[in-house]
Amino acid sequence: MYLDAILVVMLVGDSGVGKTCLLVRFKDGAFLAGSFISTVGIDFRNKVMTIDAVKVKLQIWDTAGQERFRSVTHAYYRDAHALLLLYDVTNKASFDNIRAWLTEIHEYAQQDVVVMLLGNKADVTHDRVVKREEGEKLAKEFGVPFMETSAKSGLNVELAFTAVARELKHRTMKEPDEPKFQLQEYVDKEMRTAGCCRS
Ligand SMILES: Nc1nc2c(ncn2[C@@H]2O[C@H](COP(=O)(O)OP(=O)(O)OP(=O)(O)O)[C@@H](O)[C@H]2O)c(=O)[nH]1
Numbered sequence: 178m179y180l181d182a183i184l185v186v187m188l189v190g191d192s193g194v195g196k197t198c199l200l201v202r203f204k205d206g207a208f209l210a211g212s213f214i215s216t217v218g219i220d221f222r223n224k225v226m227t228i229d230a231v232k233v234k235l236q237i238w239d240t241a242g243q244e245r246f247r248s249v250t251h252a253y254y255r256d257a258h259a260l261l262l263l264y265d266v267t268n269k270a271s272f273d274n275i276r277a278w279l280t281e282i283h284e285y286a287q288q289d290v291v292v293m294l295l296g297n298k299a300d301v302t303h304d305r306v307v308k309r310e311e312g313e314k315l316a317k318e319f320g321v322p323f324m325e326t327s328a329k330s331g332l333n334v335e336l337a338f339t340a341v342a343r344e345l346k347h348r349t350m351k352e353p354d355e356p357k358f359q360l361q362e363y364v365d366k367e368m369r370t371a372g373c374c375r376s
Contacts, residue, residue, distance in 0.1 A: 179232045184345045185256055186235055186338065189278060190263035191271040192242030195297040198328035199263065200239050203338050208329050216241040218249045226339065228346050235342055254285035259341040263295045264312075266325065267304040272296075272311070279319055291344050291360070292321045299325035299332055322361040324368065333368070340364050 188196040197216055198209050204222050220239045225232055238257065240250040254260075262278055264271040275294065282292060296312040309325055316323030322340070326333045340363055347358035 178230065180234070180346060180349060182349055183234045183236050184258050184342060184349075185238060186259045186261060186341055187238040187240060187253065187257035188261050188263065189240055189250070189282070190242055191265070191268070191274050194242060194263040194265040194268070194271050195328045196242065196263055197239050199261070199295075199297060199326065199334060199337075200237055202328040202331055202334045204237070206331075208331075215243055216246075218246055219253060224338075226342050228339070228343055231346060231350070233342050233346050235338065237338075251281075251285050254282065254290075255287055257286060257290055258345050259291035259293070260286060261293055261295055261337060261341065262321075263297050263326075264307065265298050266296045266307045266309075266312075267298050267301050269306045272307045272315075275315060291341050292319075293337060293341055293360075294319075294321050294323045295333075295337055296323070296325040298327060298329070300327040300330040322364050324364055336364065336367055336371075340367070 188200060190196060192215055200222060201207060201209050204224055216239055218241055222237050224235045226235060238253060260282060264275055294316045296307060312323055324333050324337060326337055328334060340360055343363060344358050344360045
């Protein structure tokens, strides 16, 4: 069975946090090593996922993090069903800017948009400057789910997209007496099952 609607997931966050790499890892299962080519404006890729025997079409929008493209990306926010907001655990400024990104999301996106915070590049150990606990604390403050990811190792990449796709699928297909899907609970449970990360 196919879900008719196309679910739009938008990747946002500072330039260089790994949005394109996360998308490529999810779509192609590979890591884009080598030189860093900044996204210009916006790019998109499609992926079909199967959730509880329902085929769900995701359209993933990869936005440019550079300041000079902001006015272009603002125009797309209102059509996004979910936003994956990334920072880079090796770049403190990208973490500090999350508050500004959340303000921007609040201003331009739909009120009921699904937002998930991702601390990317979790594979890096030596140059890490943002602790997992700091990411968790910030996410809690804003009431959004959180996980660390790595486009390089693949850590939690599938889970991040699956979690938002599940939430959107539930919203679209929910039976009247079915309980609301609990995104954070789902993420916590999946990470515990994988033997990973959250206490
Ligand atoms: N170690 C490590 N490096 C990563 C990871 N994800 C991305 N990178 C590197 O970070 C750099 C930037 O990655 P991109 O995916 O192009 O960043 P972006 O957020 O799309 O940047 P803009 O397009 O400018 O907004 C590249 O050199 C990647 O190889 C990761 O999970 N781990």
